[in-house]
Amino acid sequence: MKLRSSEWFENENAELTFQHRSAMRAMGHNPESFVGKPIIGIFNTWSDFNSCNYPHRELVEHVKRGVLLAGGYPIELHTITTPADFMKPSDLMYRNLLSMDLEESIRSQPIDGVVLLCECDKTVPGQLMGAASCDLPALQLAAGHRSSGSFRGKTVNYGTDLWKYSDDYKAGLLSEEEWRELERSISCSLGGCPVMGTASTMKSLSEMLGMMLPGTSSIPATHASRKIAAEATGKRIVEMVRTGLTPSRLMTEAAFHNAIKLLAAIGGSTNAALHLTAIAGRLGIRIPIERYAELTEDVPLIVNLQPSGSHSMDDFYKAGGLRRVIRNLLPLLDTSCLSCTGETIGATYGGDAPGEAAGEEDDVIAALEAPFKKQSGLAVLKGNLAPGGAVVKKSAVSPELFRHRGRAVVFEDYADMLARIDSEELDVAPESVLVLKNCGPVAIGMPEWGSIPIPQKLLRQGVRDMVRISDARMSGTSYGAVVLHVAPEAAVGGPLAVVRDGDWIELDIERSTLRLELDDAELASRMAEWRRPEPRHKRGYPRLFAEHALQAPEGCDLDILRPETKADAAFVPPVVGRG
Incomplete structure (x- = not known):
């Protein structure tokens, strides 16, 4: 196995090797500890504005431990983050910028494999776009969803219940005092929205695409299993480097078709149509907008979560989570697609989830034969x-x-x-x-x-x-x-x-x-x-976005980031020379 990082640290040019090893020593990295081992770039996205991704400030240490236990060497890096609550007017623009930040950080530095720490809406697809463009072994780890709140004896979930109570407030059915009480009650922990919004949807689709460890996408942020999943992710990425299991082997056209069917079954976010199209586009795979309807014509809603249903992500996790949903959906999927374990999804999800009896259904996850709604997708x-x-x-x-x-x-x-x-x-x-x-x-x-x-x-x-x-x-x-x-x-x-x-x-x-x-x-x-309006932005990244953004049916990626053919999608490595 020839490691990509060896171009920096075991180069035939003694001057280059000296320069790079010396720079690592300055930060306390002894060459004896990392040379010849897979160097794993762990890309973090927490910030003091991003409550969804904030748990990664701690989880990253568990990822590092897993990497070390598997014989790799962890290096933590940071990209921009995309807190949906705060980025105005739209975090969608910055999904593409995040993907560029990630791609160029990976391309230009001695990294053999990648762990991507995600949660909030655009970090998940942005990272998958960047990973697809690089095609180095990569895994995502989510921070997990936040806990549901409690308001006057009722369970409330940040997101869907906010919109419902907002209508009641505007209609005069909720007092000013009650409105302020709701503000204090609805969002009471770190993590993503506890409903099947964009964050939960994209985490689910990432797992379906093989880019997240099986069973980890729906673990709550507050659960100890989230830390165990972080360590397991660190271990697995080292093995993926050794076996050469890259995103292009996982995110195939058939895998995207599976993801579209899952999107319908879980009642997932409309935003996923933009994101899946954009991620696939980075690999030279085209998903015509009509495909979303064609592939889901016979896929019912088998998950009863807000906003399409009534339950929360906590209920979903207790009922078996995404592992159980995929198992129920297997008859409609291409089971030959790979998961990140290196096994097919048929082998990975075909058995019972831990502690679960086969065929046992409830009011959260249904069987295909008895769905919650026949109209889905x-x-x-x-x-x-x-x-x-x-x-x-x-x-x-x-x-x-x-x-x-x-x-x-x-x-x-x-x-x-x-x-x-x-x-x-x-x-x-x-x-x-x-x-x-x-x-x-x-x-x-x-x-x-x-x-x-x-x-x-x-x-x-x-x-x-x-x-x-x-x-x-x-x-x-x-x-x-x-x-x-x-x-x-x-x-x-x-x-x-x-x-x-x-x-x-x-x-x-x-x-x-x-x-x-x-x-x-x-x-x-x-x-x-009709006359075209004057551009809103005259300079900077917003102008670049406006000049190069594709329309919604093509995923709103930038045309300069999207290869025209699969051959054009090949990752161009840097020329390793004097800096």
């Missing part, structure tokens, strides 16, 4: 309003809104929506269709603004869902008849740009259509009058 909508496609999460839509026709209430941008959504003068009814423009990747980085708030005057009438359409994303913890990722986006001249108040819009989820009721001549006339 993402519906991919097309029509003259979204010629490039749009998505809606079927398991989160109120049944009566699967087919709907209504007049548009249009907001030109997010500021316009905030200014008018709760006005008593807003001409809106329960059957209206709320339309929000200029929130796509090029316009402003595609924030999670798509779950447009129900107007206050409708909330007071008891309305809790209505059709909403935008080129934005929504939080994976949100729910409702929310049509997202409309492409092309308004800012680049998609038909969404010319929708006006009072236009009739028809949504038909069963037929996968989204139609603006205008004849072709009128639509063409409006498009001819």
Whole structure:
């Protein structure tokens, strides 16, 4: 086995070897301790702003111990982190930047294998994108989900329950005192959102792709097993270096198809459609947006978690977690795909989970034959309003809104929506269709603004869902008849740009259509009058993102990071010479 790090530390050029070993000695690393051993780069993403990833400040030590026990040598590094609560206007932009940070840190330094410490929404896909581009042995370790809170005798979960109680507060059903009490109660520990939001979804998909140790994606942040998983991850990555088990061997086209089916079965986040497409794209694998609907047509919802169901991630873990879900789903999967253990997923997940009786189902995880909902996965909508496609999460839509026709209430941008959504003068009814423009990747980085708030005057009438359409994303913890990722986006001249108040819009989820009721001549006339807005950003990374971001159906990656063919995806190593 020839280690990549030997180019730095065992080079035939004595001057280079001297320089690199001497630099390591300056930090207390004795060459006798690391030369000839797999050097494992452990990439950390905690910060004082990121409560989701903060547990990695401690977990990293357990990873290091595992690496040492397996005969490797651990080196801790840091990349940017993406705290979804704080990064404005959108953390999606910085997913790509994180992937670049990771890729170039790996490329340019003496690293043989990688452990990626993740949790919050964009760290998981951003790291997988970077790992795919490098194709060195890599494993992810999640921080785990936070505990559920308690509010006036009821269990509450950060994320989904926040949106529900927010509607009650706006409707006058929750007092100011109760609202402040909820703030103190709903988020009471470190870790990711305790529901099947984007973080839990992407951790689950990472495990399905073979990039996380089996059974580790759904362990709570506060559970001792999380530390044991950290040590096991450190051990396993050393073996993966020795056997050459790389991301391209794990994240195959068939593995992505498995992940898409799992996405439907767990009622996962709509954001996953962007992320899986972007990760696959780094490997030269194309996932047409239609594939998300085609592959999940017969996949039911077998996980009863918020926002598509009622339970929390703690309940999910106690019921057997993702290992049990994958076992139940095996008849629909390509079981020849590999897990990071080097075994097939059929062999890895085919047996009972520890302490679990085969076939024992409950109100959290169901069998395929007795699902919680037959309608699951993402519906991919097309029509003259979204010629490039749009998505809606079927398991989160109120049944009566699967087919709907209504007049548009249009907001030109997010500021316009905030200014008018709760006005008593807003001409809106329960059957209206709320339309929000200029929130796509090029316009402003595609924030999670798509779950447009129900107007206050409708909330007071008891309305809790209505059709909403935008080129934005929504939080994976949100729910409702929310049509997202409309492409092309308004800012680049998609038909969404010319929708006006009072236009009739028809949504038909069963037929996968989204139609603006205008004849072709009128639509063409409006498009001819449309003028592209001035770029929001004149410099820096936001400008680079706006100039190079692909549209939602292509994952919103940067075109300069995506290989055109599988051959182009090959990792280009650095020339190791004098610095």
